[in-house]
Amino acid sequence: MSDKPRILVARPTFPEVIERLAAHFEVEHNQADESGSPEQLRSRLQGKSGVFTTGAERIDAALLAACPQLRICANMAVGFNNFDLPAMTAAGVLGTNAPDVLTETTADFGFALLMATARRVTESEHYLRAGKWQNWSYDLFAGQEVHGTTLGILGMGRIGQGIARRGAHGFGMQVIYHNRSRLSPELEASCKARYVTKDELLQGADHLVLVLPYTAESHHAIGAAEIARMKPGATLVNIARGGIVDDAALALALRERRIAAAGLDVFEGEPRVHPDLLTVPNVVLTPHIASATLPTRLAMATLAADNLIGFLVHGKAVTPLNPQALEKR
Ligand code: 8YV
Numbered sequence: 360m361s362d363k364p365r366i367l368v369a370r371p372t373f374p375e376v377i378e379r380l381a382a383h384f385e386v387e388h389n390q391a392d393e394s395g396s397p398e399q400l401r402s403r404l405q406g407k408s409g410v411f412t413t414g415a416e417r418i419d420a421a422l423l424a425a426c427p428q429l430r431i432c433a434n435m436a437v438g439f440n441n442f443d444l445p446a447m448t449a450a451g452v453l454g455t456n457a458p459d460v461l462t463e464t465t466a467d468f469g470f471a472l473l474m475a476t477a478r479r480v481t482e483s484e485h486y487l488r489a490g491k492w493q494n495w496s497y498d499l500f501a502g503q504e505v506h507g508t509t510l511g512i513l514g515m516g517r518i519g520q521g522i523a524r525r526g527a528h529g530f531g532m533q534v535i536y537h538n539r540s541r542l543s544p545e546l547e548a549s550c551k552a553r554y555v556t557k558d559e560l561l562q563g564a565d566h567l568v569l570v571l572p573y574t575a576e577s578h579h580a581i582g583a584a585e586i587a588r589m590k591p592g593a594t595l596v597n598i599a600r601g602g603i604v605d606d607a608a609l610a611l612a613l614r615e616r617r618i619a620a621a622g623l624d625v626f627e628g629e630p631r632v633h634p635d636l637l638t639v640p641n642v643v644l645t646p647h648i649a650s651a652t653l654p655t656r657l658a659m660a661t662l663a664a665d666n667l668i669g670f671l672v673h674g675k676a677v678t679p680l681n682p683q684a685l686e687k688r
Pocket of ligand 1: 412413414415435436437438439461647649650
């Protein structure tokens with residue numbers, strides 16, 4: 360057996376990334392994408408020092424207790440709500456994520472979903488494909504205006520700022536935002552964004568885009584009460600995480616036309632989708648693809664690999680989330 364550290368790549372990834380990892384590690388991969396049950400993950404992790412995760416594999420205290428050799432979990436995602444970070448820190452296990460490399464691509468998609476939602480792109484395509492188009496009509500699939508309207512952003516990190524810049528500079532939108540902490544005056548100026556309370560955001564936005572991390576505090580940050588505060592002609596776009604929106608409450612609000620439309624890339628309990636969302640027409644649904652261009656996905660996978668190599672070979676990760684974990688070793 361070689362004396363290289365052993366790692367697991369939990370889900371399929373780019374062959375060139377596996378090859379890069381194989382230069383440094385004894386790699387067990389899962390290119391066949393075999394079942395990802397927690398039990399299987401635990402058994403595959405036996406004797407591994409590192410794991411390449413994709414954002415769906417849950418790393419919690421029970422798993423860590425069963426895998427005492429594990430030292431690093433490298434997520435190929437900027438979000439890391441699949442990590443129980445306090446449990447990882449307590450176990451002396453480093454977590455890393457993949458920020459920055461996906462910012463602009465994901466902001467592009469946020470805007471694409473906003474446009475598709477406001478202008479009823481998928482709903483009208485389904486109508487056309489079903490052979491229902493008989494005549495042009497003055498109000499056929501009339502949607503919501505985008506340019507010059509008010510863009511609301513909940514969660515103003517790097518991706519939120521990218522969406523703000525697109526709205527303000529490309530579409531002449533007034534941008535309002537709410538975030539745990541206010542941006543610096545320089546950043547606010549570059550995004551042409553104005554800080555408001557959450558209630559002002561809900562009431563003022565013509566299009567509300569969610570780009571906040573999923574935490575216990577942000578669970579159902581948008582539920583029936585919040586939707587009721589929104590304008591009747593507003594749209595809601597979620598490219599952040601499932602669970603931030605109460606999907607059942609949203610489906611009901613869409614059916615009753617309490618807001619105009621929604622665009623969702625993420626879902627509570629995905630890949631399952633709330634059945635009521637599948638039967639309302641005024642929602643655009645996409646399967647968690649906001650960062651999905653091949654160059655960006657390759658950059659994310661490469662950064663996850665660089666974190667494993669950086670930490671396990673050279674002693675320093677590139678984008679650590681909990682460096683305090685290292686004091687536990
Ligand atoms: C990932 C994402 O594709 O980076 C994130 O947080 O949501 C997506 O870009 C997904 O998490 C799989 O890794």
